[in-house]
Amino acid sequence: MFHKEGAKIIFIALFTTTVIALLSEKFIADDTLKLIIQLIAVGFLILVLQFFRNPRRHVIATDHNIIAPVDGKVVVIEEVYEPEYFKDKRLQVSIFMSPINVHVTRYAVNGLVKFSKYHPGKYLVAWHPKASEENERTTVVIENNLFGEILYRQIAGALARRIVNYAQEGMQVIQGTDAGFIKFGSRVDIFLPLGTEVNVKLNQKAIGGKTIIATKA
Template identity: 45%
Template sequence: MIHKEGFSFLICSLIFVLISFFISIFLFSILINLFISFFLITLYSFFLFFFRNPKRNFSYNENEVISPADGKILEIKSVFENEYLKKDCICISIFMSPFNVHVNRFPVSGIITYVRYHPGKYWFAWNKKASFQNERTTTVVETKEKQKILFRQIAGFLARRIIIYAKKNFLAKKGEEFGFIKFGSRVDIYLPLKSIIIIKKGEKVIGGKTIISIIQ
């Protein structure tokens, strides 16, 4: 299944591919045309692959925190969160390569208490500067147990558009989509210090499926 964020991009890309193909027929030899056709088909196939939105079934316990994104655990560290929580937290950074599914999902259920978009730069997503200098969004969900969980979409070098669906005072349901980032990026999630972390650095995670922590 193709994600809704990809529809307009894929239509425009298909038009570009078809125009390029027909122009090349009149300008180049058969051999060059075969090469161009192979390149265009490969490129468009990648776009289809990138905007995929696989169907996933969800079943969780209330105190489980799930991964908000597909990708690789870049870092797990204790940091001071100074935008909203104003306290020390465990920050888990997930790097999303262009080959990962780029749908972002709520890691917990609860009431959305804070949503903010920050314009910024486009450092590589694994750069430490990316957390506070890159284009990003910040969302906070307050759980039934009054725990506030903050998570942040961070644009990378290739990512030039962050989409966020979360709205303040609305209900967040664990596993449902809260956003999408186009072409390579990162998601950070800030958890209470007493949380039990059940993943490790370098591990691959699946958004909406992998349990990354248990909140005590």
């Protein structure tokens, strides 16, 4: 199953691979060179297909858990000052996505979308300390019944050139459903209330829609 945001790129990659294979068959006499070119083309197609994969994950929505919004590695767990919306200290949990991770963004909690804003910006590597403030990004705040307001930020990386965000102010969203997509490498920051019990550790692999980031009774 592939994400709808990849439909155009998948079509182009499939068309390009087919054209390369046909042209190499017609114009290249050297069988070894022909095979190398065809394998490179097929390899490119496979990379595109795996990047836009959208695995089905069964999520039992509950207000008691905050789940990972994306696949990747937990790279930050720390108290920080959040300057855009809360303008006070929050607990930040960041997940870095490499180009080989699934890049679907899923809603981490149930609730009402209170804030949703896109920011154009730079394309620093996603783990750069200034990436969350200077890179292209979107900021979304969801009000949950138990946790209160939870902010998550989709951040473009050095390769990413398009962030897709489906959250709109006033929407009621369901945990685990499709919240958007970030194309070609990036990071998601989650800002939680201070004192939130966090269930993940640094360098832990997170699975979007599965890994529980935090819990509350």
